[in-house]
Amino acid sequence: MTPTNPRIAVVGAGPAGLVCARVLQRHGVEVAVYDADASVDARDAGGTLDLHADSGQIALEDADLLPAFMALARPEGQDKSSLDQHGTVLASFVADDGDTAAPEIDRGQLRTMLAANVAPDTVRWGHKLVAATPLGEGTHRLEFANGTHAEADLVIGADGAWSRVRPLLSDATPRYSGVTFIDVNFEDVDHRHPQIARLVRHGHMFANDGDGRAIIGQRNSNGQVRGYLGLRTDLDWHVRAGVDLDDPAAVQRFLRKEFSGWADQFLPFLTDSDGGYRNRPLHALPAPLTWPHTPGVTLLGDAAHLMSPFGGHGANLAMLDGAELAAAIAEEATIDAAITRYESVLLPRSGPLAVGANEALDDFFATKAFDPADVPDHGAEHQRYQENAAAYRRRQVSR
Structure with a gap:
């Protein structure tokens, strides 16, 4: 890479930003992560996530944290039931013994596990980004609400739905x-x-x-x-x-x-x-969302592809984004080449999934009678996750 020791700043210590930092450090690349929260557990992180074999679990494998995840995960949490307003069960799914295609984990547990597995002092808690200013040649100045500032050769926006980094690339904003x-x-x-x-x-x-x-x-x-x-x-x-x-x-x-x-x-x-x-x-952000290649800055997760929670793709894609960007930074000759490689995969992958997730939300809340065809075939879905994971690994080996 050039420069020899690039200053890399990840804005946001959610799953995407922390996976990115962890994989970078496994490759010997230095990184600083900035987050507005005072600590890893300063706020309620939210509910539970299902981590898919073909995305979130691949990211954790790249981070060498898949066993740590499995120790916390709840495979039984994959069970699902669909009811009408009268309490009639319309469809149900019970995961087979040994099914680990999409086990559940609490968001707070996942964040704590990831934060505990980056180098000490990687995360600068209490650093809320208020401004990111281009300085030329891909460098940026970051200013934080606590009065501190930093400069970076690469700014990675992992700062969620209302990202302060996204305006460097796009004027898109989330829509209700x-x-x-x-x-x-x-x-x-x-x-x-x-x-x-x-x-x-x-x-x-x-x-x-x-x-x-x-x-x-x-x-x-x-x-x-x-x-x-x-x-x-x-x-x-x-x-x-x-x-x-x-x-x-x-x-x-x-x-x-x-x-x-x-x-x-x-x-x-x-x-x-x-x-x-x-x-x-x-x-949700407009989907599919794209942006022009811009030296020294890119996006991960909700900052790049905020979508409906239906389908469970958001956090899974975010973590895979982080792992793939980190690998590209470690393997490419320049930061610019790494961004180009990463975005050439990120944008075409996330766009259709975001469109589908948003359509699924609209369909679920539409005014219409129940149709059994609307209930996902979770067994087939789990098989697809496993097949896609195997295909992904084959592509990585052959690259």
């Missing part, structure tokens, strides 16, 4: 999808919330009324279930409805009205949350 999740949380579910535990079981429950409303439950570790009360609605629904989001009783009244036609067994999802309600409108 028309769907909002109201997040709820249930602790010690097997004892304190047995009805929810029975519905969600070991994995995921998807309930849909065919009229733009849904309840999704996902089992996390340590007896926890995360719930997502989905609505096709306006972005300012709570303003129009006169609902104070900080008033749990007001939110409950709204939810009881919205889900009034649903079976009583779903009522605890609306009323029994441990810790209140969180409004989470779903946004």
Whole structure:
């Protein structure tokens, strides 16, 4: 590479940025990671992720962390069921023994594991990027809210949906999808919330009324279930409805009205949350998103291809992005050649998956009767993950 010791700055210590840093360090390449959070566990990292054999698991293998992941993963979390609003089970999937095509792991566990496996002091916590300024010849000046600054020969934007790095490459911004999740949380579910535990079981429950409303439950570790009360609605629904989001009783009244036609067994999802309600409108970048090659800067993960969570591709692609970019930096003669190689794979791969994920969200929240053909064949999906993983490794060996 030229320069001999390039200054590489990764902005964002999520899974994508941390995988990138870990793989770079395995190749002997120095890197600094900057993140706005005060520490790895300063905030709730969110729910659970299924890491696919053909993407997220490949990234972890490149990072030499696949065994560490498998020690934390929950293969039983791959189980899924689809219900209507009356509680009728319309479809279900139970993973075979030994199926590790897409096991689950809590986001917080994954982030902690990755952060623990980069060199000490790699991550500069408490560094919120406020400006990235080109200095010429691919170098950039980074300015942080704490008053510090840094210069880099390569800036890697792994800073998520509202990336401060993305404007160096594109004027694209996330757009509201028309769907909002109201997040709820249930602790010690097997004892304190047995009805929810029975519905969600070991994995995921998807309930849909065919009229733009849904309840999704996902089992996390340590007896926890995360719930997502989905609505096709306006972005300012709570303003129009006169609902104070900080008033749990007001939110409950709204939810009881919205889900009034649903079976009583779903009522605890609306009323029994441990810790209140969180409004989470779903946004996505225009897809497929591309940008002109720009010296000294590129993007990973949600900064590059923010998409709907349907399909579970976002975090998986983000981690594979990080591993592939790191390999390109280590193997190519120049930073510019590494960016070119990386983006030539990233952009054509992520575009169709983002389009498909966003269409799946629209379809799930469409006003229509249940069609069994709409339920993914998870067995075939898992087989495809394994076949794609084998094909990916063959291509890497032959390259």
